[in-house]
Amino acid sequence: xxxxxxxxxxxxxxxxxxxxxxxxxxxxxxxxxxxxxxxxxxxxxxxxxxxxxxxxxxxxxxxxxxxxxxxxxxxxxxxxxxxxxxxxxxxxxxxxxxxxxxxxxxxxxxxxxxxxxxxxxxxxxxxxxxxxxxxxxxxxxxxxxxxxxxxxxxxxxxxxxxxxxxxxxxxxxxxxxxxxxxxxxxxxxxxxxxxxxxxxxxxxxxxxxxxxxxxxxxxxxxxxxxxxxxxxxxxxxxxxxxxxxxxxxxxxxxxxxxxxxxxxxxxxxxxxxxxxxxxxxxxxxxxxxxxxxxxxxxxxxxxxxxxxxxxxxxxxxxxxxxxxxxxxxxxxxxxxxxxxxxxxxxxxxxxxxxxxxxxxxxxxxxxxxxxxxxxxxxxxxxxxxxxxxxxxxxxxxxxxxxxxxxxxxxxxxx
Amino acid sequence: xxxxxxxxxxxxxxxxxxxxxxxxxxxxxxxxxxxxxxxxxxxxxxxxxxxxxxxxxxxxxxxxxxxxxxxxxxxxxxxxxxxxxxxxxxxxxxxxxxxxxxxxxxxxxxxxxxxxxxxxxxxxxxxxxxxxxxxxxxxxxxxxxxxxxxxxxxxxxxxxxxxxxxxxxxxxxxxxxxxxxxxxxxxxxxxxxxxxxxxxxxxxxxxxxxxxxxxxxxxxxxxxxxxxxxxxxxxxxxxxxxxxxxxxxxxxxxxxxxxxxxxxxxxxxxxxxxxxxxxxxxxxxxxxxxx
Numbered sequence: 001x002x003x004x005x006x007x008x009x010x011x012x013x014x015x016x017x018x019x020x021x022x023x024x025x026x027x028x029x030x031x032x033x034x035x036x037x038x039x040x041x042x043x044x045x046x047x048x049x050x051x052x053x054x055x056x057x058x059x060x061x062x063x064x065x066x067x068x069x070x071x072x073x074x075x076x077x078x079x080x081x082x083x084x085x086x087x088x089x090x091x092x093x094x095x096x097x098x099x100x101x102x103x104x105x106x107x108x109x110x111x112x113x114x115x116x117x118x119x120x121x122x123x124x125x126x127x128x129x130x131x132x133x134x135x136x137x138x139x140x141x142x143x144x145x146x147x148x149x150x151x152x153x154x155x156x157x158x159x160x161x162x163x164x165x166x167x168x169x170x171x172x173x174x175x176x177x178x179x180x181x182x183x184x185x186x187x188x189x190x191x192x193x194x195x196x197x198x199x200x201x202x203x204x205x206x207x208x209x210x211x212x213x214x215x216x217x218x219x220x221x222x223x224x225x226x227x228x229x230x231x232x233x234x235x236x237x238x239x240x241x242x243x244x245x246x247x248x249x250x251x252x253x254x255x256x257x258x259x260x261x262x263x264x265x266x267x268x269x270x271x272x273x274x275x276x277x278x279x280x281x282x283x284x285x286x287x288x289x290x291x292x293x294x295x296x297x298x299x300x301x302x303x304x305x306x307x308x309x310x311x312x313x314x315x316x317x318x319x320x321x322x323x324x325x326x327x328x329x330x331x332x333x334x335x336x337x338x339x340x341x342x343x344x345x346x347x348x349x350x351x352x353x354x355x356x357x358x359x360x361x362x363x364x365x366x367x368x369x370x371x372x373x374x375x376x377x378x379x380x381x382x383x384x385x386x387x388x389x390x391x392x393x394x395x396x397x398x399x400x401x402x403x404x405x406x407x408x409x410x411x412x413x414x
Numbered sequence: 415x416x417x418x419x420x421x422x423x424x425x426x427x428x429x430x431x432x433x434x435x436x437x438x439x440x441x442x443x444x445x446x447x448x449x450x451x452x453x454x455x456x457x458x459x460x461x462x463x464x465x466x467x468x469x470x471x472x473x474x475x476x477x478x479x480x481x482x483x484x485x486x487x488x489x490x491x492x493x494x495x496x497x498x499x500x501x502x503x504x505x506x507x508x509x510x511x512x513x514x515x516x517x518x519x520x521x522x523x524x525x526x527x528x529x530x531x532x533x534x535x536x537x538x539x540x541x542x543x544x545x546x547x548x549x550x551x552x553x554x555x556x557x558x559x560x561x562x563x564x565x566x567x568x569x570x571x572x573x574x575x576x577x578x579x580x581x582x583x584x585x586x587x588x589x590x591x592x593x594x595x596x597x598x599x600x601x602x603x604x605x606x607x608x609x610x611x612x613x614x615x616x617x618x619x620x621x622x623x624x625x626x627x628x629x630x631x632x633x634x635x636x637x638x639x640x641x642x643x644x645x646x647x648x649x650x651x652x653x654x655x656x657x658x659x660x661x662x663x664x665x666x667x668x669x670x671x672x673x674x675x676x677x678x679x680x681x682x683x684x685x686x687x688x689x690x691x692x693x694x695x696x697x698x699x700x701x702x703x704x705x
Contacts, residue, residue: 045631048536089535185678213677216637218628221425222672222680225418242537242629249539249627253546253555254425268536273629275541411545 031075034336036326037084037102038112039123044090045215048241048269049315050115050138052308056316057083059305060323063298070327073334088114092122099126109336110134112322113152115315117141117159117188124152133341135325137318141191145369153345154373155321155357159188160195160365162284163236165394166262166379167196170234171203175405176259180209180232182223182247184239192238192264195365208232213243220247224254233259233406241269245278252277252410259406262379268312271385278385280407284377287317287354288392290400294351295324311388321352321375346371354378417551422669428558430665431565432623436638437645437657438572439616444651445589446609448507449499449514454617455638456525461487461618462625463533469540476542477560480622484615491614494521495607503606522635530632539629561623568619572612573654581608644684648691649699656700663687663699 042051061083064070069078084106088095095114102108103126111127113120113136120139127134128149136144140156170176179200183193190212197207208230211223224247227235235251235258237244244263251261263270266283287299299320303310310316325348330336333344348359354375361370381403383389391401440454451457464486465479474482498521502513544556576582584605587595596602624630645664649656664684671683691699 043530043535044633045535045537047534051534051536211677214681217677217680219429219668219672219680220677221429222422222669223677225422225673229418242539242631245537245539246628249543252543253557254421254553255546255548269538269629273537273539273541277541277543 031072031079031336033080033082034070034072034330035082035084035106035108036110036112037086037099037106037108039086039088039095039098039102039114039119041090041115041119042087044088045240045242046090046116046119049265049267050313050319052306052313053115053316053319054085055306055308056302056319057085059302063302063305064327070330072330072336074336084108088119088123090116090119092119095119095123096126099123103127103130103132108132110326110338110341112326113137113139115139117144117191118186120144120152121187124149127151131342132338133329133345135322135329135345137322138315139188140372141187142194142364142367142369143187143191145372146367148368148370150370151342153325153348153359153371155318155325155352155375156286156372157374157376158195158364158367158369158372159191160367161199162192162264162377163196164199165377166282166284167199167203167205169379169394169403170205173403173405176205176233178206178208178230178232179234179236180227180230180258181207181211182220182227182235182237182239183210183212184215184217184237184243185212186215186240189238189240189264193236196236196238198365205234215240215243217243218246220250221254223247224251224256227258228254228256231258235261237261237263239263240265241267241273245270245273248274248277248281255410257407257409261407265315266382267314268309271382274385276385276413278382279413280381280383280404282379282381282393282403285314285380285392286375286378287314288378288380288398290392290398291354293353293355295320295353299353311390317352317354321354321357324350324352325357348373418673419670421552422673423666424552424554425558426666426669427662428555428562428665429627429668430662431562431658432558432620432627432661433642433645433664434658434661435565435568435623436617436620437642437649437661438569438654439613439620440639440642441646441649441651441654441657442585442609442616443613444646445653446585447495447499447503447514447606448510448592449503449610450511450518450643451613452515452518452639453522453525453635454518454613454642455640456522456529456635457487457491457614457617458621458624458638459529459630459632459635460490460525461621462630463529463538463621464618465622466538466540466625466630467533469542476540476622476626477564480564480619483618483622487618488611488615490618491611492607494614495610499606499610500603503603522639526632526635533632535632537629537631538625540625542626557626561626564623568616569654569658576654581605585609641684644688647698648688650697653698653700656698659699 064081069080071078086098111134115138117139134152136154140159262282271278328350333340358374379393381391392398461483468474468479547554584600645660649660667683668680672680
């Protein structure tokens with residue numbers, strides 16, 4: 001009888017322990033390290049924007065670990081940081097595959113999103129499926145956030161508001177009256193234009209054209225012919241590098257001379273393809289060296305460690321925001337428990353190198369976006385590409401030179 | 415409106431010339447060797463990368479780079495034929511076609527991956543421009559005009575070579591009747607090798623021009639090959655005049671489709687045009703009907 005009772009007790013305890021183990025959320029790294037993961041477009045079309053950024057991730061990890069790691073309250077000490085990074089080849093399917101691996105195989109604590117809205121749209125499904133928090137840097141198309149996902153957290157403001165700082169400047173100056181849009185048929189670019197068109201109209205601009213072309217478009221002659229007939233003051237191009245640089249090159253060939261060209265993602269590929277033909281083009285960036293928000297020295301230290309040229313890779317700041325958000329979240333959560341991190345990130349509010357990040361859910365232009373954040377775009381203008389001279393235009397406290405408008409016609413430039 | 419349409423036709427002809435140049439090589443290779451070179455677009459890409467490297471590396475004028483590109487890729491084409499194509503050349507026509515597609519698909523993947531690894535995967539373009547000419551309200555982009563001029567000279571030279579040289583006559587003989595050419599003593603493997611060299615050099619030359627006008631990346635090969643395949647089928651397999659007319663027809667059709675229906679229709683118009691022509695004339699514009 002006693003043996004039977006003892007056996008029953010032992011079996012019962014074993015069953016109870018098993019039940020507890022199966023139902024308790026796993027702390028993947030068993031609190032000996034902080035293990036994060038992401039994919040990166042080291043090849044493919046987005047590589048011109050972010051291809052070498054493995055160096056940036058490595059610089060962050062090295063810098064954190066030189067200081068002993070990040071303090072995790074539940075561990076009672078600093079834990080070293082480990083980062084697993086895969087090349088998604090700028091491809092949605094590849095990105096999804098590797099995020100699945102990061103979660104199921106590598107068992108990371110939480111995730112950092114890939115570069116670009118198209119890849120994030122796909123990869124975020126993995127985070128949601130497995131209930132793993134994912135911090136997003138360079139991704140803000142409304143389509144990502146209108147799905148109501150609980151486990152993704154932006155740092156950027158919605159793409160619907162992308163154009164507003166530039167258009168506010170245009171309105172204030174009161175010179176431009178008409179605008180034509182050319183959009184690359186891809187997430188983020190479509191989202192930008194969807195917000196830019198009503199924003200332009202609200203600010204008194206007449207939208208004379210709204211053309212869309214596939215991402216692999218190479219010949220813009222028909223669109224340029226249409227724009228020439230309409231003679232807009234501003235030609236706005238929502239796209240990535242190859243698309244916009246090819247368009248501007250052909251615009252010069254065919255003598256399309258609006259008073260201004262504006263492109264949304266001017267990076268190394270853009271001005272290397274165009275050289276001084278990129279002069280006077282306005283664009284949008286996410287940081288400027290005159291900013292005084294939290295983390296400037298930290299960011300500059302990491303950039304220096306990578307050996308990368310910031311002028312060629314202006315999307316480094318959005319990766320920096322994800323590093324800052326990750327560190328902030330771990331500090332606030334006090335643990336690596338995913339549900340705790342999720343609750344903390346839902347109410348995230350901290351100062352990044354580009355300004356305040358506040359995660360919130362709100363509706364804008366009829367689209368309800370969950371866990372979108374707040375960093376806006378900062379319009380700039382290339383003044384002399386050869387001399388790397390750029391004027392920051394907005395907000396005014398960062399302006400370091402005049403907005404040159406109208407642009408000199410092609411035939412009058414040297 | 416008439417002025418804009420005329421402008422679009424002019425631009426279509428100019429860009430069609432570039433398409434035709436690239437398609438020539440594919441047509442010539444298929445006509446003589448019966449090899450469907452799926453890596454043709456990748457050879458264009460390699461020519462573009464060599465021009466890019468010469469321009470940024472030593473400051474060579476992009477037009478001058480073709481003097482390097484042509485001989486380099488002539489020899490490269492010889493090497494491809496000798497090492498990869500010749501071992502499969504004795505197969506039956508059906509087997510040769512399938513084998514050549516698989517073989518050159520593999521070559522395409524290798525070129526794509528090696529160029530991504532060696533030169534980076536980012537898009538590349540050459541920052542080179544010339545002032546455009548304006549004549550009577552029409553704009554003639556200078557770079558495209560020069561390219562068209564080079565294409566015309568190259569085409570005339572190639573036509574002269576095909577008509578008057580032994581190799582050229584042998585190439586035409588093989589295209590018309592392979593067995594007959596063998597009987598009269600034509601050295602088919604040697605002629606195939608030269609043809610592959612010419613086809614490869616033509617593609618690479620087109621690449622030198624392509625990177626002046628557009629941007630390239632390592633993954634451009636297959637989509638371009640598909641477009642040039644559509645052109646040579648449209649013009650008639652193995653026909654050089656057909657490739658020229660097909661290229662120009664496509665260039666003009668793309669311009670008009672883009673103007674009237676929007677940018678999304680420029681790419682599909684190649685295949686819509688191909689379907690329409692093949693329904694009316696299955697052998698293509700300049701091809702010979704099957705007996």
